[in-house]
Amino acid sequence: MNIGVASEKSGLPAKTIRYYEDIGLLHPARTDNGYRDYSTADIHRLRFLQRSRSLGFSVDECRQLLSLYQDRERDSADVKAIAKAKLVEIDRKIAELVGLRGLLHHLVSHCHGDERPDCPIIDELAGQGVAQ
Amino acid sequence: MNIGVASEKSGLPAKTIRYYEDIGLLHPARTDNGYRDYSTADIHRLRFLQRSRSLGFSVDECRQLLSLYQDRERDSADVKAIAKAKLVEIDRKIAELVGLRGLLHHLVSHCHGDERPDCPIIDELAGQGVAQ
DNA sequence: TGTTGCCTTCCATCTACTGGAAGGTCTATT
DNA sequence: AATAGACCTTCCAGTAGATGGAAGGCAACA
Incomplete structure (x- = not known):
């Protein structure tokens, strides 16, 4: 193809x-x-x-x-070790995404009208402007 | 600091x-x-x-x-829309990571001794070598 | 007063693409 | 058969997002 x-x-x-x-x-x-x-x-x-x-x-x-x-050359235990390390990394990434999701979800559900969200996490992030 | x-x-x-x-x-x-x-x-x-x-x-x-x-200038509904789009993206990323996790987990739990895993998904990925 | 370590800027290099030119191929239509 | 348009090829240059290293200033301590 x-x-x-x-x-x-x-x-x-x-x-x-x-x-x-x-x-x-x-x-x-x-x-x-x-x-x-x-x-x-x-x-x-x-x-x-x-x-x-x-x-x-x-x-x-x-x-x-x-x-x-x-990789059929590589020792099987070695393959397993690498795979396990990657699993740990993937789990960390999943946890971080879930955290990020929670942060954003909080924003979406607490941001109404022209009011700003009232949340310490977000307030800390809101410390200063960012160039567009 | x-x-x-x-x-x-x-x-x-x-x-x-x-x-x-x-x-x-x-x-x-x-x-x-x-x-x-x-x-x-x-x-x-x-x-x-x-x-x-x-x-x-x-x-x-x-x-x-x-x-x-x-961004206090931006309309609140607009902020919400962007946040919601990002939420969708984050959920997709989480789903993909979970899928990747499953694939790797399968490898780890089915790969023992010097044997290769016996799995169609992996077999398809194993089609050819990769330069190291 | 050295010397060790962290800080500064500036410029070059690296990774992972991405765009564009110049040209060959395939397929459909005139 | 020829021509157009959409595909493919290689090659070379440019971009995004850092990263390394040089040259030199500042800080803290023997």
């Missing part, structure tokens, strides 16, 4: 998909005309990259996460 | 804190000797930035999130 379709299916721009190939994150086949030809497995890798990048993992961390599924 | 302390309290490198000032995300006071002097409110802003950046929000989105708490 062509890069346009891969882009649509993965949610990543074609430019980014080519870039990921450049830095060795995937190696799609080529058709006779020189076009990249993406398999279903490629699409899964791309979707995985899209997800984990958008969630704040660096490209190198994504590389590590991807390698968990396929 | 000095930038070193602010760095420690916010979890952001001093370099990054100065950069955030450069792009107008905060405006700390200065002491007579020219040193930056961070208030408690500054620390909260920095922690907020650290959190939301690490969760995949762009600097501009962070700017928007910060403005929710302090």
